[in-house]
Amino acid sequence: EEKLVESGGGLAQVGGSLRLSCAASGFTFDDYAIGWFRQVPGKEREAVACISPGDGTTYYAESVKGRFTMSSDNAKNTVSLQMNSLKPVDTAVYSCAADAVGSCWYWTTLVNYDYWGQGIQVTVSS
Secondary structure, X not given: OOEEEEEOOEEEEOOOOEEEXXXXXXXXXXXXXXXXXXXXXXXXXXXXXXXXXXXOOEEEOOOOOOOEEEEEEHHHOEEEEEEOOOOHHHOEEEEEEEEOOOOOOOOOXXXXXXEEOOOEEEEEEO
């Protein structure tokens, strides 16, 4: 069974940091692009970042560029999202997703992703 499980969420102060992890199982991790998304109640899901496992190329939304860093550990079938300089607007449920195309060419298009994690809450308090 294909599965993605997020961990590392929680509460942070403004300006603080959190590190999210996404553990994959049940599929060939190296063949998939992995994206991070976030959603606030009442709003559309927003694409945050993407990594192409083949060459490690990363892409970021403008709203997080320079603050968030995505990385991949192919040996552990895990991707991480290091979130620094957190702001209250970063408060959301964060989910990871896997795209079988294996690249981030259309990484902001949600329907391209084949598997999704359950999501994890990140709350940034001021």
